[in-house]
Structures are given as C-alpha cells and as structure tokens.
Amino acid sequence: MSQSDDRIVRIDLDGASMGPGDVNADHERRVAIADLLEGNRFRPDGEVDGPYALRLAIEHDRLVFDVRLEDDTPVHGFMFALGPLRRIVKDYFLICESYYEAVRDAPLERIEAIDMARRGVHNEGSTLLRERLVGKIDVDFDTARRLFTLICALHRRAAS
Structure with missing residues (x-):
C-alpha cells in the first residue's frame, strides 16, 4: 500500500440530512469537498487499504461516518x-x-479580525474532530478542517 491510497476519493453528504442552505454555506461546502478531494490523508484503523469513499450523515442526532472502498x-x-x-x-x-x-x-x-476569530473557532472544531476520530480514523489537520466544514453543513441543514 502506498501513502497515496490513504485518502478519500469520493465523498457523499446524505441527502436526507440535507435541506435548504444559504448561498455562503453552500459555497463553503463545495469548496471543502473540492479541496478535500484534491488532497487529504484519511486512514481507517485496520488492514483494508484505500482509496476510500466516505458518506457523512446525521441520523438521530448522531454523526455517521460510513467508510467504503472506492x-x-x-x-x-x-x-x-x-x-x-x-x-x-x-x-x-x-x-x-x-x-x-x-x-x-x-x-x-473589522473583517480581518472576525475572519481570524472564525478561523480560530474552525481550528478548535477541527482539533476536537481529530480527537473524536482517534482509534477510528487517522486524518491530518487539513483533512479534519475540511471534514469539520462538511459536518457544519450537515448540522446547519439538519437543524433547518
């Protein structure tokens, strides 16, 4: 297995978890997906080599990670x-x-100050996500950031 196999090559957000979103959130979601597919490190614990497909959903107030092979x-x-x-x-x-x-x-x-705060909160969420994934999936920080963006998109829509 090569390190290039430790990656997501397809990501799906569960349609049932999705609802109407605003333009800015939809743009962030599209960018996060494109950036994630362009470069990520994603390795589920175990012996199964990737690359991987990931489905994210919110079901019964729980975040669902469904990891599959390509x-x-x-x-x-x-x-x-x-x-x-x-x-x-x-x-x-x-x-x-x-x-x-x-x-x-x-x-x-003011815009720059708010943007710095926004990135700080985003980093905090990404760090917590990485901690929650320990023992399940190994991801690098950039991958965790993009996944956090997608989780926010699902969460926003599930709350709509």
Whole structure:
C-alpha cells in the first residue's frame, strides 16, 4: 500500500440530512469537498487499504461516518454523538454570520479580525474532530478542517 491510497476519493453528504442552505454555506461546502478531494490523508484503523469513499450523515442526532472502498465495499462505519461538537458548531455559525454581515459594509480591519476569530473557532472544531476520530480514523489537520466544514453543513441543514 502506498501513502497515496490513504485518502478519500469520493465523498457523499446524505441527502436526507440535507435541506435548504444559504448561498455562503453552500459555497463553503463545495469548496471543502473540492479541496478535500484534491488532497487529504484519511486512514481507517485496520488492514483494508484505500482509496476510500466516505458518506457523512446525521441520523438521530448522531454523526455517521460510513467508510467504503472506492468500489463501495464497506470498510468501517460508526456513529458518535454531536453533543461534544455542538457548542463549537454553534459558535462557528454565529461568527460566520458576523463575518458575512461584515463583508458587506464593515471596514477591512473589522473583517480581518472576525475572519481570524472564525478561523480560530474552525481550528478548535477541527482539533476536537481529530480527537473524536482517534482509534477510528487517522486524518491530518487539513483533512479534519475540511471534514469539520462538511459536518457544519450537515448540522446547519439538519437543524433547518
């Protein structure tokens, strides 16, 4: 197995978890998916070599990771409660709203300050996600950041 096989080559967000989203959130989701597919490190625990397909969903207030091989052979599936991520996701939504409002008419210094705070909260969520994945899936920080963005997209839509 080569390191290039430790990656996601397809990602699906569960349609049942999806609802109407706003333009900014949809854009972030599309960018996160494109960036994730362009470069990621993703290795489920176990002996099954990738590359992998990942389906993310929210079911019964739990985050679902359904990991498969590229040919759809099941590899690993697990669920975990959204509770530990909920505060960070809520903070992220609030700061994103402030950011999008500021972009319309605030001075550049204010936009930059809000953007730094937004990235800080995003990093906090990504770090927590990596911690939650320990013993299940090994991901690098950039992959965790992109996955956190997608989890936020699902969470936003599930709450709609």
